[in-house]
Amino acid sequence: MDKADRAARVVRTIVEKLQPGFAVRLWNGERIGPADGPVLVINDSGIVGRILRRPAFTTFVELWISKAIDVENGSLFDLHELKPKGKTRAKLREIPKLKLLRDLPLLAFSSGRVSGVDGLAGKDPFVSGSSKEAITHHYDISNAFYQLFLDERMVYTCAYFKDFENGIDQAQADKLDHICRKLRLKPGDRLLDIGCGWGALLIHAAKNYGVIGHGVSLSEEQTKLARERIRKEGLEDRVTIDIQSYTELSGRSYDKISSIGMFEAVGFANHDTYFSTILRLLKPGGIYLHHAITRRMKKDKRAWSRKGPAYRALIKYIFPGGEVDHIGLTLDNLESHGFEVHDVEDLREHYARTCRLWADRLRARFDEAIAEVGEAKARLWLLYLTGCSTGFEGGSVLIYQTVATRRSRGRSGLPPTRADLYR
Secondary structure, three states: OOHHHHHHHHHHHHHHHHOOOOEEEOOOOOEEOOOOOOEEEEOOOOHHHHHHHOOOHHHHHHHHHOOOEEEEOOOHHHHHHOOOOOOHHHHHHOOOHHHHHOOHHHHOOOOOOOOOOOOOOOOOOOOOOOOHHHHHHHHOOOHHHHHOOOOOOOOOOOOOOOOOOOOHHHHHHHHHHHHHHHOOOOOOOEEEEEOOOOOHHHHHHHHHHOOEEEEEEOOHHHHHHHHHHHHHOOOOOOEEEEEOOHHHOOOOOEEEEEEEOOHHHOOHHHHHHHHHHHHHHEEEEEEEEEEEEEEOOOOOHHHHHOOOHHHHHHHHHOOOOOOOOOHHHHHHHHHHOOEEEEEEEEOHHHHHHHHHHHHHHHHHOHHHHHHHHOHHHHHHHHHHHHHHHHHHHHOOEEEEEEEEEEOOOOOOOOOOOOHHHHO
């Protein structure tokens, strides 16, 4: 019996024990499992040894990127929904080890083909997430690539669904308006948007609420397109964007400040600088809106601080240097730096839906994505968006919008109820 036959026997043993709701097709055409529905395809017998030798999350990421494993007649979402019931680790422990041991020695030195992975990871996994290098790695991939799956305004943050059946264009328009109402924007307000992306919020706020908008960003590509959009809207006298860090802002103050989906790049070591800077830039009576992904707090800080395999892979390939806090730490930081917290809204289900739509849209235009960024990177991003959606769906990651003002005595200036936010 050669290595390929032994690898096939190992796969059969594992699949028979796990009993997933999808089929597995081997490199030789053999199909294991249901006769119809989605199929997990293993294209190379050599990767079985690679998995057995290093059964880590990043191994599966690399195998997916290189197309050593693939999905047919369905999507990654289908595989997730049809995954084995119960605890996978417990089932794996039940596998008769003697059946595997007869094949493991010969397979131990098989590695299979893994190509296209080089160059996809961040150059330095310990780089600050808010550094120019880290921002460029994620956001300067290609404007054309992002246009394949984002909405018409190119809003690359959690949408807001008044109805979960709404499309992404409507949900992102509703999100922009939701933020503007939370900030209580009015004509003449000076609005600062930190990490302003392609300028959608600034444009929306200037057109619909009459504000004077200023954005800061470290992304060259995003800023270039954002400025073009501002020119097309005839808003150059009311909206400006500078390529600089929020820490470099001086001699200015703002009535309202928004931070939408950029805080994850700040890093724990820079929290004090970040919140102190926001307080310094915000006028008395001003409003700050903090929109950021968080992780669920665990039984103690030590347990929470451990980064799981999916989190480590995300930092390695997608967000170099990114660090995500928990909502309790967000509130601690706001209060300890001189803010009063007024509202906290959980948008977890909204982001699960947002990422699902992004992944579906990318998959629908996958050939164009491959032509734009190459197959390996396109596959990485399809996996990333799918993983984000299932992560938010399962509650392992969350996202909150928090509204705060500078702490002061007396009236905050906010209305007595929030009824107007949900019209």
